[in-house]
Amino acid sequence: MLKFILRRFALLVPTFLGITIVAFGFVRILPGDPVLLMAGERGLTPERYQRLLEEFGYNRPLWQQYIDYLGDLLRGDFGNSFVTKQPVLSEFFTLFPATVELSVCAMVIAIIVGIPAGIVAASKRGSFWDQSIMGTALVGYSMPIFWWGLLLIIVFSGWLGWTPISGRISLVYFFQAKTGFMLIDSLLSGQDGAFLSALRHLILPSLVLATIPLAVIARQTRSAMLEVLGEDYVRTARAKGLSTRRVVGLHALRNAMIPVITVIGLSVGTLLAGAILTETIFSWPGIGKWMVHSISRRDYQVVQGGLLLIAVIVMVVNLLVDMAYGLINPRIRHN
């Protein structure tokens, strides 16, 4: 097992280097000279332009900029935002808990709804239930998130007034963040109703963010279950006279879960991508919204640093999934 983990870990190094090149390169391919853009209609004198270029280090050859960038990264320095002048790393960690909170909630919804839905669809293959679950999943998968989010806001917050429109907690509550996770902080604050308010604020954004992973998980569970249900050992189990519930729940489900776990792991990437839109719609102060703003403000340092940090997180999550996979399926770690 240790060898398996080490091998996976070693693979991360070239991937990480590749990502640094992509992050560095992407930002430079974006059209537009950041100094000229910063000045806008007002313009700059040539001397001042030159000086700002030097200050930002853009006058040096690209390879040199890249080497310096790598050196800084190794020292844990992701640079400072051009806009807010704050270190990228500290901004990231200020906002990251909000994204984690939202993503975890979305994932929980996706799993607790998606897996049972897939199981039901598979065990009643071809029935009305199967058709409607898979139909809904297809719709969910194809849903444009922005539109979907706005629609939910208009219906549930605007017309019905059941949920708040945006934000993380009602403005009534004011306490210093201890963990950055609003559910936890609101409990720690001891203020009446704060936790419920935070929870209410989470409902719509996590539903929206859960939509695509939920659909994927439901479909994956269904097809994995169908495959497993056709296996000999399931037939044997049935022949032994076990109840359907035991056959499906005990024998089939454990084996069917292997591909589902992979999909859940891969969904972390989807979640972070989805968070970009969801956070923008719901004014959720997380890293997705932060990235969108930084791109429109041409904040190179943040885009570069954020891209890298997000990629590292996806990599680490995938590593964890691989390890979990190895735990569940001995065949993997022995190969």
Added chain:
Amino acid sequence: MKKTIWAIIGSLATVGLFAGVAQAKTLVYCSEGSPEGFDPALYTAGTTFNASSRPVYNRLTEFKRGTTKIIPGLAKSWSASADGLEYTFKLRPGVKFHTTSYFTPTRDFNADDVIFSFDRQRQEKSPWFKYTEGAAWEYFNGMGMPSLIKEIVKVDDLTVKFVLNRPESPTIANLAMDFASIVSKEYADKLQKSGKKSDLNQKPIGTGPFQFVDYQKDAVIRYKAHPNYWNGKQPIDDLVFAITTDNSVRMQKLMAGECHVAPYPNPADLPKLRADKSLRVLEQEGLNVGYLAYNTKVAPFDNVKVRKALNMAINKQAILDAVFEGAGKAAKNPIPPTMWSYNNSVKDDQFDPAKAKKMLAEAGVKDLKLKIWAMPVARPYNPNARRMAEVIQADFANIGVEVEIVSYEWGEYLKLSKSLKRDGAVLLGWTGDNGDPDNFLAVLLGCDAVGGSNRAQWCNEEFDSLTSKAKQISNQSERAKLYKKAQVVFKREAPWATIAHSVVFMPMSKKVSGYKMDPLGSHRFDGVNISK
């Protein structure tokens, strides 16, 4: 709908958040974006100023709310020397800085604060010149202050003298701009001692109507009324900025009563907002102008008759409908109507394609071809330049002028459009900085700006002497006369086709009273009240 906000306010009292206030009046403003920081001199964006300089700080001079008129601020009076090279400011005595959880001032505002506020932007040897990475003091530089200010002298604790290198009357207006906000030197000294200089940009201390309480990044900013504000405590007790970036969501929040004021609605949402009985929608022309600048150095556009003919071929109403969706107003002068000295007696070129065609023929121009540059970005003065260019293309086709639309990446566009040899007319615009006509007329049309921000490359002696003269006298009504004449010359010579001024809409709850639209585009909550 309104229950939510009163629930908030009621609970604030019960939670005991603002102890001692039986029923705190809280105004919730759904702002369109996060501030970049809280030291306004480091930035140029209006969103940042709304959250920093306007609530937290004061300046020596101030803009009177809802106007571009300059009134005393931290300076109670000022005088200019006869040669216009020295401005002496008498400072207001007894002005208190904010007392917060992180700073308690031991003295009142004085001349040291003024000198410090400007020196950190202009003196490279100041330990504050580079106090945060990438501090470039963009606005201070952009307004040409380094070459304008020779020195700033402390005459006594309550008197400061600005010595200039050249007479320039807009200086007084410049000092009312956001970058000229006065910060506390005592606070800065304390931060320097404790090695926390960057807090100047994170936890501001000023003399303004509201004091900073807390900022949760990208989510909420909280302020409370400055209890010892020199101009009296504000009618509201607490001011909250709920950062809501999406336009549609912001309007939903306003309609649901989750905020009292929310800027920048989508034009498509306006009918719904206007129909809502609990809301009121204010509107005003923005301090901007969108224009099409011919290259007056290149034939046949050096001929005023050709320019006039083209101007007469443009159907501005069609542009307002197609590009601004009603959120614009046709422009006839190069300055917006909210600015002092706006010459309303100037007549716009009439839309008359037949006459335009005839004038072109009279000028001996046949088979004219023209490039129109369309900006790649949306700006308040031109939300969709490509679309605008297409409308003009169709208009010009009607008089037999063939148009090719070109565009470049924004940075390149700004750079290339400055060239004296530029081929074609450029769509561009300007948003004013200090409400002074000089900031439009001299910056965009002065002879000194040819090859720079004067995209028409137009240098007219008569116009230039009027604006230069106006810049050197300090009497505003005298200046206004000169600027009015300059606008007549501009219209006669037609270096631009003036297209439109944007219209800014500000929907708010009817409970909000005393809010005034600011022609400079900022959102200010001093003097604003809210009823139950």
